[in-house]
Amino acid sequence: MSDSPDKAHRDFIRDIIDEDLASGRHQSIVTRFPPEPNGYLHIGHAKSICLNFGIAREYGGRCHLRFDDTNPSKEEQEYVDSIQEDIRWLGFDWGEHLYFASDYFEQLYDWAVQLIRDGKAYVDEQSAEEIRQTRGSLTEPGTPSPWRDRPAEESLDLFTRMRAGEFADGERVLRARIDMAHPNLNLRDPVLYRILHAHHHRTGDRWCIYPMYDYAHGQSDALEHITHSICTLEFENHRPLYDWFIDNLPVPARPRQYEFARLNLTYTVMSKRKLLQLVREGHVAGWDDPRMPTLSGLRRRGYPAESIRNFCATIGVTKYQSTNDFVLLENAVRDVMNRTAARRMAVLDPIRVTITNYPEDQVEEMEVANHPEQESAGTRRVPFCRDLYIERDDFLEEPPKGYFRLSPGAEVRFRSAYFIRCQEVVKDATGTVVELRCTYDPDTRGGQNPPDGRKVKGTIHWVSARHAVEAEVRLYDRLFSAENPDAGEGDFLDHLNPGSLTVLKGCRLEPALGSAEPGEAFQFERLGYFCVDARDSRPGAPVFNRTVGLRDSWAKAQK
């Protein structure tokens, strides 16, 4: 089935846009998604991407992709590439509107010169430490720099020499001249430019001074005629500064900044710093480790882009700092995959079954539906013979009340095959069950109820031992065992879940799964949704990732 149209939704930002359109403030809407290329995108970014690109789509406007590349010491081309791949995968397109803050360095420089000329900026010679100490505190005003009132000509000269490379990192800085006693610390003469003798991934060594975020961002918005500059709550206190620049510079447009709450998810960390740490210290296998909340990780895990979009639509956009339950995301994943994933049979923990009354060398091709609710998904042939495997926990020697699966003397349906009755249990020396000897009822071919009206409660999956494909299956659980790994004492790493990855070898899959393509997704019946690992799977040695398990009310009831 193709993507259903994403759900319509309202929020305070769309309300503002409606008002702006109604009042005539804007005729069309331009948003932007402004990642810093210093890491991989995660599900939190997806919320912002869906918001910004979603608004552009709904209002017939456009959304720019602009890389906020103002700090060459942390940014790399690898991230620029992965970010674009992830946004496209999520289903969004910036068309011609790909920009880099570094494209505006010359204009930003000219505007800085103008601020100096206007007496609104000055070159400071204090050290970073001195600047920090004279900023004051949350309750006390700062004290002015001794260089605050130097002549504009002097600042101009120094700023020119800063650009020319005459100073070492940290020796000079350009600051706005606003108010050292302002109750909002951001207005206490913020730094506009710092000296950084670093190679930039785009401008190379052309520059050795780089603008700060606060100075670059709003002006970039204005240059692109962004109407609504949407960012997260931690920039709330920066808005007066954003407005100060716009008000004091001859910018070509009047963008406005709006803030919403970033995404928080239970059992997850979302900060790029921490995700980087997980990668660098080897707690995960990389940015695209299927346990990571990165878009590349979720993609490799098998999460459909549509499910992430739907998730973002259901959590909404507010200013309230909520924490969303991870099961909400999983629910969105199941919702999509239930519709889209073809069904297959796979036995992860095999136990051998012999159908003693089935002819030794006979093989039947059972016709099995690919999807129970969609006839258009067609059918496939699955070989059935005397030697089979079933799931180890689909048999219990001493079944509890209400157990529908196989047990000594009990009869179940082998899905789309036959009714099977367990006649004998074979154990090894240690008492482990190694084989079940069963009989089948020829009158139940295809899994049909027999003419005598007999019924069974349980239907289980199976795989032909003679035809099975052997595979590795990776079961993933949450990366952290604490609901909020960041809360409480100690390091977030203390809460890593040691059972977040279980690797199963020797799993037996029905033959059709042997030719699955990388990334292809299936429902392994009664188990969950799985996809072919796009990185490690090989023809003849398939590797599957469990995307998410099926709901299991039996397991839940057993607790």
Next chain:
RNA sequence: UGCCUCGUGGUGUAACGGUAGCACGACAGAUUCUGACUCUGUUUGUUAAGGUUCGAAUCCUUACGAGGCAGCCA
């Protein structure tokens, strides 16, 4: 003890002065060739106190609680 922001069931999210609704969860049941899906039902909420009003989750005041801010990070 500065400035800014936010408080609606367990978790999220609607209601924009006029019946507190929806999703997920939980619980109970129906259905079922997946103990899935689907369907039905139940449960629980406006932080508090004042005020304005015929009427307040919504407007005002105060209190309480939560979060953000003192990078030459974004």
